[in-house]
Amino acid sequence: xxxxxxxxxxxxxxxxxxxxxxxxxxxxxxxxxxxxxxxxxxxxxxxxxxxxxxxxxxxxxxxxxxxxxxxxxxxxxxxxxxxxxxxxxxxxxxxxxxxxxxxxxxxxxxxxxxxxxxxxxxxxxxxxxxxxxxxxxxxxxxxxxxxxxxxxxxxxxxxxxxxxxxxxxxxxxxxxxxxxxxxxxxxxxxxxxxxxxxxxxxxxxxxxxxxxxxxxxxxxxxxxxxxxxxxxxxxxxxxxxxxxxxxxxxxxxxxxxxxxxxxxxxxxxxxxxxxxxxxxxxxxxxxxxxxxxxxxxxxxxxxxxxxxxxxxxxxxxxxxxxxxxxxxxxxxxxxxxxxxxxxxxxxxxxxxxxxxxxxxxxxxxxxxxx
Amino acid sequence: xxxxxxxxxxxxxxxxxxxxxxxxxxxxxxxxxxxxxxxxxxxxxxxxxxxxxxxxxxxxxxxxxxxxxxxxxxxxxxxxxxxxxxxxxxxxxxxxxxxxxxxxxxxxxxxxxxxxxxxxxxxxxxxxxxxxxxxxxxxxxxxxxxxxxxxxxxxxxxxxxxxxxxxxxxxxxxxxxxxxxxxxxxxxxxxxxxxxxxxxxxxxxxxxxxxxxxxxxxxxxxxxxxxxxxxxxxxxxxxxxxxxxxxxxxxxxxxxxxxxxxxxxxxxxxxxxxxxxxxxxxxxxxxxxxxxxxxxxxxxxxxxxxxxxxxxxxxxxxxxxxxxxxxxxxxxxxxxxxxxxxxxxxxxxxxxxxxxxxxxxxxxxxxxxxxxxxxxxxxxxxxxxxxxxxxxxxxxxxxxxxxxxxxxxxxxxxxxxxxxxx
Numbered sequence: 001x002x003x004x005x006x007x008x009x010x011x012x013x014x015x016x017x018x019x020x021x022x023x024x025x026x027x028x029x030x031x032x033x034x035x036x037x038x039x040x041x042x043x044x045x046x047x048x049x050x051x052x053x054x055x056x057x058x059x060x061x062x063x064x065x066x067x068x069x070x071x072x073x074x075x076x077x078x079x080x081x082x083x084x085x086x087x088x089x090x091x092x093x094x095x096x097x098x099x100x101x102x103x104x105x106x107x108x109x110x111x112x113x114x115x116x117x118x119x120x121x122x123x124x125x126x127x128x129x130x131x132x133x134x135x136x137x138x139x140x141x142x143x144x145x146x147x148x149x150x151x152x153x154x155x156x157x158x159x160x161x162x163x164x165x166x167x168x169x170x171x172x173x174x175x176x177x178x179x180x181x182x183x184x185x186x187x188x189x190x191x192x193x194x195x196x197x198x199x200x201x202x203x204x205x206x207x208x209x210x211x212x213x214x215x216x217x218x219x220x221x222x223x224x225x226x227x228x229x230x231x232x233x234x235x236x237x238x239x240x241x242x243x244x245x246x247x248x249x250x251x252x253x254x255x256x257x258x259x260x261x262x263x264x265x266x267x268x269x270x271x272x273x274x275x276x277x278x279x280x281x282x283x284x285x286x287x288x289x290x291x292x293x294x295x296x297x298x299x300x301x302x303x304x305x306x307x308x309x310x311x312x313x314x315x316x317x318x319x320x321x322x323x324x325x326x327x328x329x330x331x332x333x334x335x336x337x338x339x340x341x342x343x344x345x346x347x348x349x350x351x352x353x354x355x356x357x358x359x360x361x362x363x364x365x366x367x368x369x370x
Numbered sequence: 371x372x373x374x375x376x377x378x379x380x381x382x383x384x385x386x387x388x389x390x391x392x393x394x395x396x397x398x399x400x401x402x403x404x405x406x407x408x409x410x411x412x413x414x415x416x417x418x419x420x421x422x423x424x425x426x427x428x429x430x431x432x433x434x435x436x437x438x439x440x441x442x443x444x445x446x447x448x449x450x451x452x453x454x455x456x457x458x459x460x461x462x463x464x465x466x467x468x469x470x471x472x473x474x475x476x477x478x479x480x481x482x483x484x485x486x487x488x489x490x491x492x493x494x495x496x497x498x499x500x501x502x503x504x505x506x507x508x509x510x511x512x513x514x515x516x517x518x519x520x521x522x523x524x525x526x527x528x529x530x531x532x533x534x535x536x537x538x539x540x541x542x543x544x545x546x547x548x549x550x551x552x553x554x555x556x557x558x559x560x561x562x563x564x565x566x567x568x569x570x571x572x573x574x575x576x577x578x579x580x581x582x583x584x585x586x587x588x589x590x591x592x593x594x595x596x597x598x599x600x601x602x603x604x605x606x607x608x609x610x611x612x613x614x615x616x617x618x619x620x621x622x623x624x625x626x627x628x629x630x631x632x633x634x635x636x637x638x639x640x641x642x643x644x645x646x647x648x649x650x651x652x653x654x655x656x657x658x659x660x661x662x663x664x665x666x667x668x669x670x671x672x673x674x675x676x677x678x679x680x681x682x683x684x685x686x687x688x689x690x691x692x693x694x695x696x697x698x699x700x701x702x703x704x705x706x707x708x709x710x711x712x713x714x715x716x717x718x719x720x721x722x723x724x725x726x727x728x729x730x731x732x733x734x735x736x737x738x739x740x741x742x743x744x745x746x747x748x749x750x751x752x753x754x755x756x757x758x759x760x761x762x763x764x765x766x767x768x769x770x771x772x773x774x775x776x777x778x779x780x781x782x783x784x785x786x787x788x789x790x791x792x
Contacts, residue, residue: 037677044682065670072674291662292655292711293689294669304662321669325662349663356617359564359586359732360705 070096132196376533459772485563587734594740606764
């Protein structure tokens with residue numbers, strides 16, 4: 001895996017197509033050699049890794065919808081020998097398991113160090129954390145809880161408060177308790193870091209505002225957002241409204257609000273820049289595809305998001321398609337100084353509201369309820 | 371939300387109201403009748419109001435592509451002359467008999483169960499029952515957005531005596547005791563929906579109460595070898611595919627090329643794709659999220675087939691922008707990917723009958739683009755196989771005044787014929 005090693009040695013936004021394509025080719029060959037199901041998939045698509053010669057060829061690499069991983073086990077390494085297995089959040093009703101080998105985790109670790117350093121997220125100062133996510137326990141193997149906890153290690157934790165805690169076997173949201181904790185933290189001198197779902201973060205800020213709580217946070221505090229709005233997509237507010245609320249309620253400037261994008265099936269960290277755009281790091285590529293034909297689309301057009309990274313050997317997640325709709329823009333148009341393209345997530349795919357009387361549609365949509 | 375005798379109640383009143391439903395329905399059946407002419411005038415008033423934009427706010431809550439066209443068609447259908455013609459066309463035409471006089475009466479009480487697959491369908495179903503003079507009990511679909519009660523309340527406002535003929539309940543279908551109460555007050559059950567919905571109703575329906583099911587259907591096109599000469603008709607088909615997003619039971623899901631050679635399907639795809647693209651460019655895709663999920667689910671199924679060991683998928687995709695055609699060797703009539711993605715298969719007329727018979731009970735609309743001889747031959751095969759509607763390519767989903775529904779006059783199901791010895 002020399003090409004993968006070389007790729008993950010690169011700086012976060014050093015775009016080197018040759019290094020990237022070589023690593024993808026190397027990883028694809030590995031999966032073909034060790035995963036019969038994946039080999040059949042690529043053979044059925046008449047695809048050979050030899051095809052991968054330049055960045056343009058990445059468009060030809062067959063990609064796997066993340067739903068496939070939620071419904072099937074597709075490991076390349078013997079399942080018993082996979083040291084870390086992570087469950088996706090399963091917001092669509094089913095959760096999948098992705099296996100990670102140690103060498104892949106090491107690549108991920110290097111990537112996180114580089115990207116988080118780039119955004120100055122490491123700090124030696126004692127910090128109070130408010131995690132707008134699940135309190136981890138032995139029964140929760142979801143990536144989102146592990147990631148949220150991991151993020152609380154970037155600055156030494158003085159105390160952690162969780163928005164979602166398990167009661168009688170079920171997770172419950174207690175934003176009132178979170179508000180009380182924030183009020184307490186605000187009176188201390190230590191910086192506070194919010195981490196997790198933007199929905200709960202926003203709802204909490206609005207609750208604090210409603211309660212007229214003085215919650216101006218100490219200097220050095222940050223809001224780190226990840227995980228998307230999920231089931232609260234209808235209540236999603238635009239970024240400006242979010243930043244304005246953070247300023248009004250918590251006294252935080254938008255430069256201290258940092259957004260992440262990623263997925264279990266694509267464990268690359270996309271961190272927003274100072275202009276709040278999600279630039280594609282050196283370790284991945286993004287292709288936007290037409291929603292009906294899956295043909296690649298040019299910059300500026302909305303489509304299904306395909307994510308490519310040669311990070312992991314244990315599961316063939318080299319090229320995956322989550323259920324996100326997005327649009328890609330050329331890096332230069334951002335103005336932050338990073339020149340890799342940036343991704344804007346527009347929303348999620350959704351057939352729930354589609355109404356049809358075509359016979360056989362239930363195979364695709366599920367039967368319409370009476 | 372419950373609409374009972376013209377008043378709105380919360381669902382907490384369900385048990386109390388269901389308790390007296392049968393008595394109230396029976397009392398109406400014994401003592402009251404609908405003045406059809408007054409009803410036609412009331413519906414005509416609504417038609418006028420629709421045309422004048424009085425319900426635009428309400429109508430705009432319906433989230434479908436091409437809404438304006440549907441609304442204009444609905445307003446036209448509800449116009450008094452058209453409503454009269456529809457009733458005349460769809461109710462039984464009685465013949466004079468030597469010993470028996472015959473006349474038409476309402477069925478009595480209809481229990482409508484409309485799956486939420488088409489907006490305004492529940493209200494339409496009740497209106498169909500009303501024009502035949504029936505009492506109507508409606509179980510709202512779980513996905514109803516409130517539009518049904520609003521429409522029916524408007525009708526009651528114009529014609530208050532209809533309040534005794536309309537009972538709307540917002541009860542989940544899992545509440546079997548409530549469903550049975552409604553069924554027991556009715557003389558007939560009308561169910562709209564897919565196989566799952568129809569099967570569920572048949573399971574709980576009391577044996578003495580007939581069930582009329584308006585199930586989901588599938589439609590297709592057949593193309594003759596001279597298609598290159600028929601660009602106008604092909605464009606009509608293309609617009610139909612794009613405008614309906616292939617979501618209707620009358621939407622074209624498969625194009626059969628009258629040929630025994632699989633590669634002729636590819637030839638047609640290459641010829642037809644620019645025509646389909648022209649229609650897509652005229653009507654851009656609006657619901658990106660839904661189209662994207664349909665595509666993803668299709669890709670997921672294909673990927674799972676491949677990793678699950680199924681033979682290589684031999685389908686050939688011809689992609690445009692926001693539309694596509696897929697040449698498939700497998701002939702079975704199945705849904706396409708929706709949203710302007712249509713499947714194309716070579717299938718000679720000799721084979722077509724057997725292919726269509728696999729879907730008997732589901733066949734609805736067919737169109738043919740070919741010379742006269744092929745058209746006649748196709749019509750013969752399609753009708754014998756079970757197709758009940760043949761239209762021009764552009765009109766596959768057009769509603770024709772007075773036409774039958776899935777091979778039957780809908781209103782004839784909502785009336786009884788009374789025979790009285792002379």
